[in-house]
Amino acid sequence: MEVWGPNPMITTILPDMASGKTRMNHYFNGWVMVSRRFDDATLPQVKAANPLESSWVLANAGSGKTRVLTNRVVRLLLAGTSPQKILCITFTNAAATNMLNRLGETLGGWAMLSNENLRDRLLNLGEDESSLTPEKLDSARTLFARALETPGGMKIQTFHSFATTLLKQFPLEAGVSPQFKLIDDRKSRNIQIDLLNDLVETDREIVGQLSKYLDYENLKQFTKDIFDKRDYFTGEASKGFIWKKFDVQEGWNETSFVNSITPGNIQLIKSMIPYLLKGSITDKTKGKLLAEALETENTNIIAFQLAKASESWGRRKLTDSRKTRFSAYSLCQGSRNTRRHENSNLPFLCNYLVETIPAGSGCFSPVQVD
Known part of the structure; x- marks a missing residue:
């Protein structure tokens, strides 16, 4: 059977006697190309x-x-x-x-x-x-x-x-030791478990503090995060990194955080509680705890409950100015369409918080919220 094709090309379909299958012969400008169909x-x-x-x-x-x-x-x-x-x-x-x-x-x-x-x-x-x-x-x-x-x-x-292979060929360019060794996930997990066991035996106080916030699985993930970013934990140098990372003054600690809870901040927290009480079950719980803390008028208790509440809002720390402003924005905005009309309060609340933080504390820098 012959079929005329474009660019005057003739395609002839012939049986392949060797294999019993069909071949296709293409004749074009005197050249012959035979391919399997x-x-x-x-x-x-x-x-x-x-x-x-x-x-x-x-x-x-x-x-x-x-x-x-x-x-x-x-x-x-x-x-x-x-x-x-x-x-x-x-x-x-x-x-x-x-x-x-x-x-x-x-x-x-x-x-x-x-x-x-x-x-x-x-x-x-x-x-x-x-x-x-x-x-x-x-x-x-x-x-x-x-x-x-x-x-x-x-x-x-x-x-x-x-x-x-690339790291072994170019260790200095990659910033790794030429004698580095590769470990698989299983060996990495075993190292983490050994570290946890050593920690339990040598420093029960630290483990007790961690157990208040982390169960066993989360504790393993926590140690993995530290393991992956071990360069950040190099003795006293790590403190300087943390202070710089969170944009706070050198020596910033829990006492500094408690002292940052000024009357203006307390007023802002009071303004946020109604929004929390209209939110999810978690938001309502945090709102009630903050309301009870405010009744004590004790800045230590207020700071403690505020820190706990901030952990549930995307694990954002209050000492990180950018993340704190984002938390305030998310909190005021809410996730439901029914609360969109309340967004008009956002610029006032956020700017009010900025103005009431003591100058030079490092917690916040001025921000314009549109």
Whole structure:
């Protein structure tokens, strides 16, 4: 059967006597290109595996992406790309191992195939038969050996493995010790557990204080956060970092925080309580506690309840001026549409709080709220 196509090209569909499958001969300007005819499910994969077709592969899980990407690597090698210039990065070790095994099976199998069978395999990849010269077939048989001889082997690795390789090559540029060692998540968790056990045995007072605010799981997460940011905890230097981070004067402590609760601040807290009592269950609870604290007229109690309330508002600390202003904004604004009309009080409340903080305390800096 003959079908005339555009740019005067004739497409002749002939049976492939060797495989029993259908081939498609393209005649154009005297050149003949013969390629395998694929079904609707296979054709998109063949196109995606062609490195000249597209640089992007998008597909659902289980749709054959690993095979497509492996075939793309094979076709890059067939086109003459050096193995050491190909980098494959995966999310998991299992995927990297799968790709490496498939690549080895494919290239290793080619080394022992006859010309006829090897040509059939290459046609199934999407290669044009006109390009399958004896020289190219011989070159395809040597790809397995070339891959094995590549210094360090084919680069098929996970993100973490690739990053580790870069760090080992450029430790000084990355700011790490040249003798660094990589630990996995399980070893990291074991180190954290050992640290907690040592802390329980050596300093029960600290553990007792932490247990008031953190259960066991949160305590493990807390130690992980410290572990991840261990450079911040270097003796006395860490205090200076904390004071600078929260924009407070050197020596700022709990007493300083209590002393910052001025009459003006108390008035602001009183103004916020009605909004809390209209909010969620948590907001109502905090509002009641603050109201009870205000009745005592004891700044220590007020400061304690205010600090507890601030922890539930996105864990924002009152000593961080930017986060505190954001907390005040969120508190006054509320999350429900029914309270939008109350937002007109926001500029007054926030600016009132700014004006009543003692000058130079570092808690707040002037802010214009629109």
